[in-house]
Amino acid sequence: MTVYNIALIGFGGVNRALAGLIATKNPQWERQLGFQLNIVAVSDLYLGSVISPNGLDPRMLTEANFTKGGFGQLSGGSSEADNETVIKLAPADIVVEATFTNPKDGEPAVSHCRWALQAGKHVVTTNKGPVALAAQELKALAKSRGVRFEYEGAVMSGTPVMRLADKTLAGAEMKGFEGILNGTSNFVLGRMEGGLDFSSAVKEAQALGYAEADPTADVEGHDVRLKVVILANELLGANLKPEDVTCEGISRLSPHDIETAAKENCRWKLIGSAARGVDGIVVGSVAPKRLALEHPLAGVGGATNAVSLNTELLGSVTITGPGAGRVETAYALLSDIVAIHSAQPSKDAKEAA
Numbered sequence: 001m002t003v004y005n006i007a008l009i010g011f012g013g014v015n016r017a018l019a020g021l022i023a024t025k026n027p028q029w030e031r032q033l034g035f036q037l038n039i040v041a042v043s044d045l046y047l048g049s050v051i052s053p054n055g056l057d058p059r060m061l062t063e064a065n066f067t068k069g070g071f072g073q074l075s076g077g078s079s080e081a082d083n084e085t086v087i088k089l090a091p092a093d094i095v096v097e098a099t100f101t102n103p104k105d106g107e108p109a110v111s112h113c114r115w116a117l118q119a120g121k122h123v124v125t126t127n128k129g130p131v132a133l134a135a136q137e138l139k140a141l142a143k144s145r146g147v148r149f150e151y152e153g154a155v156m157s158g159t160p161v162m163r164l165a166d167k168t169l170a171g172a173e174m175k176g177f178e179g180i181l182n183g184t185s186n187f188v189l190g191r192m193e194g195g196l197d198f199s200s201a202v203k204e205a206q207a208l209g210y211a212e213a214d215p216t217a218d219v220e221g222h223d224v225r226l227k228v229v230i231l232a233n234e235l236l237g238a239n240l241k242p243e244d245v246t247c248e249g250i251s252r253l254s255p256h257d258i259e260t261a262a263k264e265n266c267r268w269k270l271i272g273s274a275a276r277g278v279d280g281i282v283v284g285s286v287a288p289k290r291l292a293l294e295h296p297l298a299g300v301g302g303a304t305n306a307v308s309l310n311t312e313l314l315g316s317v318t319i320t321g322p323g324a325g326r327v328e329t330a331y332a333l334l335s336d337i338v339a340i341h342s343a344q345p346s347k348d349a350k351e352a353a
């Protein structure tokens with residue numbers, strides 16, 4: 001049986017959901033996917049850190065009501081979040097980075113990924129900072145150490161847009177994309193259409209685990225801007241930085257704007273897009289757009305995301321699915337680990353070699 005030892009960096013909504021899945025689904029994963037996951041370390045700003053080479057009980061981690069510094073009570077624990085020690089010294093095969101997304105410089109998550117890869121550990125992350133701001137460096141580092149840097153959850157949560165584009169649509173010649181790439185703002189717009197005020201709708205999105213630690217990133221478009229950068233660089237081979245992408249969020253839309261659109265059979269959506277121009281240059285933008293109800297993106301509601309990929313050989317291909325949510329995003333981490341597992345040489349191949 002293959003067991004991957006994992007270290008969780010950040011123990012908020014997403015990594016806690018992953019621990020919850022491990023608590024119940026390991027036997028099923030062993031049967032269906034060929035591996036189990038064993039949590040050997042956790043580090044969190046609020047709870048502290050713990051290293052346990054034999055593994056921590058995932059049920060205990062999710063169900064114990066730890067207070068500030070609570071990991072200090074555990075064997076091998078400390079009330080401080082010593083991320084660097086955990087990442088470098090815990091006996092983990094895979095480091096799971098799910099701390100907050102820092103849209104300015106990606107830190108401290110970029111350093112977390114760098115330390116892990118330098119130590120020869122795979123990294124899976126849902127954090128948009130390292131992917132939007134340091135992907136080239138981190139991919140090169142992973143390659144040089146013979147490990148993987150995987151980040152499907154950085155765009156559209158567990159909905160596999162990057163693997164779809166990279167693997168299934170290989171050769172279709174991507175020309176551009178446009179989509180709804182932020183669950184929180186889409187949820188908020190929908191609730192405002194139903195008559196709720198802006199700040200109450202944002203609070204609901206926070207309670208449901210969709211919003212960023214600072215929801216300004218969601219409603220001002222900064223989160224979508226990072227996702228446009230990631231998709232443009234991954235799908236269109238661009239080399240965009242966030243400041244290259246124009247950005248406007250939804251906070252200036254008034255209840256009157258939303259009501260007027262509805263009366264005229266339209267709906268406001270926050271759209272992130274990028275396309276390669278005739279000069280070969282990729283240009284990206286984030287802006288609220290008033291879409292007619294017949295538009296393919298107009299019917300996408302709640303925290304659901306959708307992106308239409310514009311290809312040379314197939315025309316437009318639209319993928320839709322969850323864009324946020326704790327379990328949905330934890331699934332993205334699992335899908336990254338499946339990708340790592342699938343890339344490992346099989347036992348037979350190793351024996352033959």
Ligand SMILES: NC(=O)C1=CN([C@@H]2O[C@H](COP(=O)(O)OP(=O)(O)OC[C@H]3O[C@@H](n4cnc5c(N)ncnc54)[C@H](OP(=O)(O)O)[C@@H]3O)[C@@H](O)[C@H]2O)C=CC1
Pocket residue numbers: 009010011012013014015043044045046081083098099100101108126127128153154157209210211212213323324325326329
């Ligand atoms: N939730 C979602 O739907 C999705 C989230 N993501 C991304 O996944 C990541 C995790 O999201 P989510 O779990 O919802 O966020 P949370 O805010 O719920 O969890 C983040 C956790 O990381 C901790 N943390 C922050 N900084 C550090 C640090 N320097 N060292 C150790 N721990 C730290 C936080 O502690 P404290 O609370 O004390 O600050 C918190 O417990 C984010 O980058 C987010 O953008 C991506 C796709 C979807």
Ligand SMILES: N[C@@H](CCO)C(=O)O
Pocket residue numbers: 154156157181182183184185210211212218223323324325
């Ligand atoms: N806060 C983000 C999480 C997913 O990246 C959203 O609402 O889409």
